Amino acid sequence: MxxxxxxxxxxxxxxxxxxxxxxxxxxxxxxxxxxxxxxxxxxxxxxxxxxxxxxxxxxxxxxxxxxxxxxxxxxxxxxxxxxxxxxxxxxxxxxxxxxxxxxxxxxxxxxxxxxxxxYSTETPEARALEKRALENDLHLLQAKxxxxxxxxxxxxxxxxxxxxxxxxxxxxxxxxxxxxxxxxxxxxxxxxxxxxxxxxxxxxxxxxxxxxxxxxxxxxxxxxxNNQVDIGVRVELPAKIFEHITDVVYESKLIYRTKQYGDLVRTFCMNPYGHVVTENVDGINTVNGHSYSDAALRSENTNFALLVSNRFTKPFDQPYRYGKHIASLSNMLGGGVLVQRFGDLLKGVRTNEHRLSKSFTRPTLNATPGDLSLALPKRHLDNIVEMIYALDKIAPGTANYDTLLYGAEVKFYxxxxxxxxxxxxxxxxxxxxxxxxxxxxxxxxxxxxxxxxxxxxxxxxxxxx
Missing domain, CATH: 3.50.50.60 (FAD/NAD(P)-binding domain)
Structure with a gap:
């Protein structure tokens, strides 16, 4: 038949x-x-x-x-x-x-x-951004x-x-x-x-x-x-901090090699005036970001992911399950996505409702205040902190105390x-x-x-x- x-x-x-x-x-x-x-x-x-x-x-x-x-x-x-x-x-x-x-x-x-x-990368403004990034050991990937x-x-x-x-x-x-x-x-x-x-x-x-x-x-x-898995956080901060970049190239894909470990960290999925959202991946809540073209639907914040790439060697061959496990830890601690102020992370204290209420950066996602250091591996957090300080050199204010970090963000390949x-x-x-x-x-x-x-x-x- x-x-x-x-x-x-x-x-x-x-x-x-x-x-x-x-x-x-x-x-x-x-x-x-x-x-x-x-x-x-x-x-x-x-x-x-x-x-x-x-x-x-x-x-x-x-x-x-x-x-x-x-x-x-x-x-x-x-x-x-x-x-x-x-x-x-x-x-x-x-x-x-x-x-x-x-x-x-x-x-x-x-x-x-x-x-x-x-949004073109061939403009003088875009080339000037690329030069400034290189001066600070950041590499701006160019694309229309x-x-x-x-x-x-x-x-x-x-x-x-x-x-x-x-x-x-x-x-x-x-x-x-x-x-x-x-x-x-x-x-x-x-x-x-x-x-x-x-x-x-x-x-x-x-x-x-x-x-x-x-x-x-x-x-x-x-x-x-087996492909890689990228694990990290979603950063949310006032849109004004990145306006001089997003107004030119809209989304800046920046790559940095950390000095401490030699690992690659990159920005991903930048959303000017956007909103942080959750995603359900096989029963695990991870974090992502959206952005509207209608000005009436926009927020006052910009959000983007900071991701650390992980490639594993034999005998380990389950990067997908590894990424899900990391994300499940934040779910276990907070019943879903966790959020922490950058300054609290540096001080080693848990963000709670009281501390979050004092933040000048108002969260666009109703996430659970918590401690990302209990969910993400130390190596990942060290890489993320170093990347935030690198970004602060080209976008001053990125490393502000009230910059919000949501976790975990996991990109499964x-x-x-x-x-x-x-x-x-x-x-x-x-x-x-x-x-x-x-x-x-x-x-x-x-x-x-x-x-x-x-x-x-x-x-x-x-x-x-």
């Missing part, structure tokens, strides 16, 4: 969406199904965001992390035009091809409402970036969903349990007891499905390469499969894309990976027609 679908896509995050979009654009009438454990874009609702509860209640499926648009749906929508960060697609194809794909995805975004405003904004990011996704929802089949709230290789393709065993058969399979599980996908790959006999240049696994016609496959880290390259695989499959369909 022939497979029911020409192509099945696991996951409706950025990678899966753009794979589906490109497939139906190039192959009208093709039978495509997207299987997603979360809800559609209209029914993704976090009880914290809607004001029903103040703390995470451990929903079975986290609406912030899963559903149409994936973890990126409620991000602040930074779209970076670069191969220097945001993924590793250049491991599989030339840089110019990756950039062509990134610009193509941007053109699709613009069709559905994305801004045409770009668009800030879509959390609310406009959702608008783009809604417009995209309306355009494609009747051209392919979506099955929401439909987790996949197992992947089985068959003679003509693949069978996907669903949690509801049903089975979906397909000729081509695209796995785009996203960050929330990374651990699940690793288990399915092991069951299929596919080798995995999914185990990567051994893939071909086509992003195909060792099993024929099974592809892996996006953040959950460990090859991208952000909206731009995730979307690019989906378009790339869709074009590969389209070529094979045309060849076999």
């Amino acid at each position: 022939s497979p029911t679908y020409d192509v099945a896509i696991i996951g409706a995050g950025t990678a899966g969406i753009y794979a589906g979009y490109e497939l139906i654009r190039r192959n009208p009438g093709i039978k495509v199904v997207i299987l997603e454990k979360g809800s559609d874009i209209y029914h993704r609702s976090c009880p914290i965001v809607t004001g029903q509860v103040k703390e995470c209640i451990q929903c079975k499926v986290c609406a912030t992390m899963s559903g149409f648009g994936g973890a990126g749906a409620f991000s602040d929508g930074k779209y970076n035009f670069t191969t220097e960060f945001g993924g590793w697609l250049t491991d599989f194809m030339p840089q110019d091809r990756v950039m062509d794909l990134i610009y193509y995805v941007d053109s699709v975004n613009m069709r559905f409402g994305a801004t045409d405003q770009v 970036v668009k800030h879509l904004g959390t609310e406009k990011n959702l608008m783009i996704l809604k417009n995209l969903y309306e355009d494609i929802k009747d051209k392919m089949e979506f099955r929401f709230q439909t987790p996949v349990e197992e992947i089985r290789k068959t003679g003509e393709g693949y069978d996907l065993a669903l949690e509801n007891g049903k089975t979906v058969s397909c000729r081509y399979l695209i796995a785009a599980p996203g960050r929330s499905g990374a651990e699940w996908f690793a288990g399915r790959c092991e069951a299929l006999g596919l080798d995995l390469i 999914s185990s990567r499969l051994e893939l071909t240049e086509e992003l195909e696994t060792r099993l024929p016609n099974m592809f892996a894309i996006g953040d959950g496959a460990g090859i991208t880290r952000g909206l731009a390259q995730a979307g690019a990976s989906g378009v790339h695989v869709a074009r590969i499959i389209s070529g094979r369909l045309e060849r076999d027609a």
Whole structure:
């Protein structure tokens, strides 16, 4: 019996969406199904965001992390035009091809409402920032970036969903349990007891499905390469401290090598006038940040992550579990995310409600005041403190007593499969894309990976027609 679908896509995050979009654009009438454990874009609702509860209640499926648009749906929508960060697609194809794909995805975004405003790194002001950073042993990664904004990011996704929802089949709230290789393709065993058969399979599980996908790959006999895990804190301070930087490049990605340990620390996901938020990763509360393009929705603060990269050598091979364990310690201590004033951390005292109430920096997240030194390893905290003092040289005020540190922030880099240049696994016609496959880290390259695989499959369909 022939497979029911020409192509099945696991996951409706950025990678899966753009794979589906490109497939139906190039192959009208093709039978495509997207299987997603979360809800559609209209029914993704976090009880914290809607004001029903103040703390995470451990929903079975986290609406912030899963559903149409994936973890990126409620991000602040930074779209970076670069191969220097945001993924590793250049491991599989030339840089110019990756950039062509990134610009193509941007053109699709613009069709559905994305801004045409770009923050350039080629201006004299941006070059002056780079020079000042270098003078203080900080390295500013240069890239053009668009800030879509959390609310406009959702608008783009809604417009995209309306355009494609009747051209392919979506099955929401439909987790996949197992992947089985068959003679003509693949069978996907669903949690509801049903089975979906397909000729081509695209796995785009996203960050929330990374651990699940690793288990399915092991069951299929596919080798995995462990990627790094980044652990740190989210910094929140008055927006004025970084205005001279964010007004020029919007997001400054700064890297510093600590003198004490020689470890790399970097800023990540900078949100001018933004809000600190929580994320649920497999039942563990971690911290993140958002920023709106609408001035009426902005705060008076800027937030960004400070992350320490960790790569482990044998025999240890579980960086994902290590990161979850660190985050779970802060959850154990505070029932969720912890927050501590920088000055309290230096003095070795716990931030409590009284001390926090005296802070000149008002928190945008209702986190538990506590002591990060009880949750994060000493080496990580030493690195973070040294980085804060380095940043203080180019953004005076970063090391203020009332700068707020939220923890833990953990960026999981999914185990990567051994893939071909086509992003195909060792099993024929099974592809892996996006953040959950460990090859991208952000909206731009995730979307690019989906378009790339869709074009590969389209070529094979045309060849076999």
